[in-house]
Amino acid sequence: MGAALLASWPWDNLGFYKYVLYGPLVGKAVASRAWEAASPDRWILLLLLLFGLRALTYQLWSSFSNMLFATRRRRVVRDGVDFDQIDKEWDWDNFLILHALMAAAALCAFPSLRHLPAWDGRGFAVALVAHAAATEPLSYLAHRALHGSSGRLYARYHSLHHSSRVPQPFTAGLATPLEHVALGALMSLPLAAARAAGCASVALAFAYVLAFDSLRAMGHCNVEVVPASLFRAIPALRYVLYTPTYVPRDSPHQEGGQLLSLHAAVRSAGWHNRPTLVGHAEEDERRYTRRLVLCPWSMTGHQTTYIGLTHFSFNNLTS
Template identity: 75%
Template sequence: MGAAFLSSWPWDNLGAYKYVLYAPLVGKAVVGRAWERASPDHWLLLLLVLFGLRALTYQLWSSFSNMLFATRRRRIVRDGVDFDQIDKEWDWDNFLILQVHMAAAAFYAFPSLRHLPSWDARGLAVAALLHVVATEPLFYVAHRAFHRGHLFSCYHSLHHSIKVPQPFTAGFATPLEQLVLGVLMAVPLAAACAAGFGSIGLAFAYVLGFDFLRAMGHCNVEVFPGRLFQALPLLRYLIYTPTYHTIHHSNKEANFCLFMPLFDLLGGTLDGQSWELQRKASAGVDEVPEFVFLAHVVDVMQSLHVPFVLRTFASTPFSVQPFLLPMWPFAFVVMLMMWAWSKTFAISGYRLRGRLHQMWAVPRYGFHYFLPFAKDGINKQIELAILRADKMGIKVLSLAALNKNEALNGGGTLFVNKHPGLRVRVVHGNTLTAAVILNEIPEGTSEVFMTGATSKLGRAIALYLCRKKVRVMMMTLSTERFQKIQREAAPEHQQYLVQVTKFRSAMHCKTWIVGKWLSPREQRWAPPGTHFHQFVVPPILGFRRDCTYGNLAAMRLPKDVQGLGACEVSTHLLATFSPSSRRL
């Protein structure tokens, strides 16, 4: 049996090439020099700008709803957005493609629309009136119809398959639903134009206001203070809230309105708990995670790899993409602001075996850790995060790579010694990282070359390999530190630990373990076919085409992790995997 009519998008198989559907409009705008005010195609430029602003409206609300550091207390559904939901909503903007062509068709059908004035306040009054007396009740009736039988099973059930409402969820619907919504949106504008009061400003104000309210209702963060509705009881029937709409996703027989709960009241479908739940959500809920990973940003480009920037990009393994380049200056300015006003913040959360885990971030970039004058400031931020975790009752706090740097704070011992009464366990992943590196080394390897050999990680790796009778060339200028590590090995294994002070000593060794950053010039000493295993942050630049480079150590998360939709959250230290081909 085939799919129901208008239940799937005709360009589903095009992937990112679907944006070619904008090409006819863009092409005509370019040919017609639409940027010139006197151009007969000027309306096309305005139309494209409007739809660009519509997409931006949803993106900004998505960024806000994913700013865990600012919104975690007022989230309505406490679970995170997982990879499955992100995959489902990947093409959330399909409705914009549909509606821009609907709008273009209207302009071609009614040429008078191309010559609207810039503004007419009377049109706003007409549109507001028609919205209340036509769009709102018609949407209510249509929405209830889509919750019945064939219409729900073939169309609207897709929208309700989403567990955690998000601004992009508003666009996640079938073509039939979006076609109906587009027509309902057009009613107030068409009425204003028919009355002779239409204007460009009205079109922008009404459409963007419509999108603003839709995105707000799906944002999963309560934005209205509960006391507002206590002070103005009538207001609760004139504007819905994110909590009000979220209730509809769990109670499919209530709260059907578009933006005005008045119509649920008149239709008898108002959930009686709506305002009490809204009050509780606005008051905020403190949920204490059991485990926190204290991450850090590696560089400016990777700082954009977080859910509140671009959710879809954050859900894929990090790589530098061309679309990031225009965003770099803005990210750089934010970096300077964070440097001036530093505060630890949370950037993602997930559940493992029903228990909440979170990732916090120290607002420091990779190069900050190598600035001598920044050492005290970084340690202060880490210490504040540890004390905050201890006060909250968090059980375990793990330090990311540079946050537990030996030269910075002795692998975290600085804080444990300074605060002997800490209840939170401060840990790091050196043992697991060493295990991952050792697991990568092929069987039968007889010799390795190691930089960063006298660090805690390097020491552990070297001692393990020498017990396996693997010759370890330890690159270090400190004979004292080398001999200290060598004495830790059994007498029969000490001969396998060899101190070297120049890279030329490894010019015949094809297994390099990199724990200290290597410049391209230093990499030249490696023979062709060398594989670089890494535990250095930031990772070295892979400029040798005749060699191979390993990724930083990462662990596969258990399958029962829930609510995690960020991959390698800006650090390369947390790798997550999904069945989606986008993340393989």
């Protein structure tokens, strides 16, 4: 795998010290006092804040998915995460460093991007259209190529993502640099479209990127948060949203798939077919039924303290 282009991270040997790659941005922000409103480098502070929030998004979804007291009935894969998978996904946030460097390079190459307004509502409509018209179809084609019949790209690149047995939010970050470069480029298309239309804003960048990350983390969290009844009530939602139930079905033997949240192209191609939707409903029913099953054993209450024992009626023992 190491011989393939962009198949391994260039800072693998740095370990925890990989975060020094943020150093130039942090140093520039401090030197220019980027927290001041009049600072010309305020964009650096916003960029660092955005990527901090991205990391927090995945961490919160990971914490939620591991709250077994709240999620055990809705887990898709019943198995637990083993230490091998934890070690494999330890550097899940490598792609955040890569995307931060890509974003910084874009902002340096196009200085006009540093002076976006805080809000422009028109940009959200443009970004949504661009996402559905460009980002989703291209991501579908890219993912289909990774699952191609030759298996070459899968073996060199995409097999890493599928090597995790139990999906977790951090699994979304387990991929090769080449895949994350492509992902970053796909994420930039709606923002670039909004900029070309003259309606990009800081709020749009934050909202789109964080929504993108939240949906990816939710899709990999191994906890089904969307009931099948919602899909039955709103059938069109099947073409708009994918949920954790469908992620484990994205096996190495399937050619379909998607990187993002919308997947009308995948649905129309027949990858998410009726049996999958029926399986979602059956899984929902199984979870509900399990709640109604009574415990086959019971524990008789008994006193465990000295005060309790002194008030216990021993006549009950002879009855």
